[in-house]
Amino acid sequence: MNLLNHINMITVLVTGIFAMPLLMGLLHPITGNRVENSFLSILNSFIFIIGIIFAFHFASGIFSGNQEGIFAILYQHFPTVQNWVSRYRYDVVAYVIALFVLLSVIIWILEVVSIPIYRWLILPLSGRLTSTFNAMSSRMRRMLSVIWQLPKAICMVLVFTLLLNFYSSYINNPNGEEYIHQSSVYQLINKNILHPILNTDIVKKLPVLFNDSFKRAEEDFAKKNADSTDPNYWKVPVIKYFNGVTLDQAIQSNDEIDKKAKEIVGTKTNDREKAYLLYKWISRNIQYDRDKAAIIVQNPSHVDSGSVVTYEQREGICFDYSCLYISMCRAVDLKVRFVTGLAYNGSEWGDHAWNQIYDAEGKKWINVDTTFGHSGYNYFDNADFSANHKYDVIQGEW
Known part of the structure; x- marks a missing residue:
């Protein structure tokens, strides 16, 4: 029982999330269909990540009252948008709704744009890799399957630690925040990966008094x-x-x-x-x-x-x-x-x-x-x- 008291569950969860895809790769070697699905999954992940970045950027720009660049064009052609923003500017629910709509539209546009990439790059490449894998021994395919799952394992860990980061920053739970930061694994990822990405010459996006x-x-x-x-x-x-x-x-x-x-x-x-x-x-x-x-x-x-x-x-x-x-x-x-x-x-x-x-x-x-x-x-x-x-x-x- 004393041993369990000294184990940080955040560390256990991060380690388990990282290990699961690698274990699946070891137990289920790569096949032709999995190669194609993996490429497609990577493409969709990039689309989703880029979509989130753009959605947050546009939502923040709209709700900040930015009147320049693309926002000026938006308000000029759609004055009702400006009226809606002025009415719900400080409404968190309205912000979330707008973020979801923007994310849906941006992802749809990116998926349309990515069709040639899938047709002319992913399909031919996955076909060649399938032929190569089929010629290998079972042991070699298992080893390559583990390596193949490594990017997925890293992405899953980054997403999970990013959620923990948001939780500790925006949810008013000091005890939970302290427990999260007690995890040495979380601290390592947060310090060396998340913090540099999220804080390039900026602070964490924390509400600060920008009072006019x-x-x-x-x-x-x-x-x-x-x-x-x-x-x-x-x-x-x-x-x-x-x-x-x-x-x-x-x-x-x-x-x-x-x-x-x-x-x-x-x-x-x-x-x-x-x-x-x-x-x-x-x-x-x-x-x-x-x-x-x-x-x-x-x-x-x-x-x-x-x-x-x-x-x-x-x-x-x-x-x-x-x-x-x-x-x-x-x-x-x-x-x-x-x-x-x-x-x-x-x-x-x-x-x-x-x-x-x-x-x-x-x-x-x-x-x-x-x-x-x-x-x-x-x-x-x-x-x-x-x-x-x-x-x-x-x-x-x-």
Whole structure:
């Protein structure tokens, strides 16, 4: 029983999914029909993958309100589409329906285009391979069958780990997320394959506060000091953004928050260790509030923000994540900053907030993004932090 307690079922599942096609290849050697069906299956898999990529791209572009390129042509010829999008822009069900329709249409187009490939490439190639396999011994055919099934095994593992990746990123289940990340096999695949593919110069597609309320207040930027040597001359007056709450008001703490922060760091005295423990707790325990983000994009004047409400409700947006982090850092005597700038959400750059903490031993400021940390990836002193964060402005330091 103790042995079973130490076995991670995610690792077992990934290993089993990888082994099943190889075992089938060993037990059932390749035949002529299987060669043709395998080629056809590979072609259909490519079509499906490409279809998903294009469907997500178009759906994201449509629901983001993009008015350029192909979307401008779409809205010009089909104005009802634009009206439908404006009405259901923040409706998750509508997004899923649109995604399914787009995927169906794109796959149908790709299947039509692929007919010549099947007729002039797959059929002749499978015929030649069939003749070659039939001339081999049974043992050799079994060995080649195992190799033949290897791409299928890899694809099945990638699909499964991708589903786990989406689950840990978008489903509010901290215990499940932690258990998934405890799997060494999942971590290996995620780090070396999924993360590079899904995050090429971008962060995980995590909902971030791209609130146009920042942009609405651009007239408040201190443009008169544009010639100043101060790199922070264009600080944004935060009081305008969140229901009249100043930054100082938003980071106000209470006894419960202070007690929790001290409990999290325990007996640690190193600044970096304390800061990382607070980052880890907030990233795992505060859920991203998509509804609040959608409301703020439209009208930020009736939204409660700040450390206290975020801690009590266990949810918030990037502003809230950053404010709570400041409150907890101050409770354990850490020097901390509130930073605003632009961040990349997987499709576009938008306004975002994060933090910096001072590492006394290293004598440097460390970038910390608890909002992005909720995605499951490390955004505590990440070496690639500048790849998806830019134009940072220090709004306050404590």
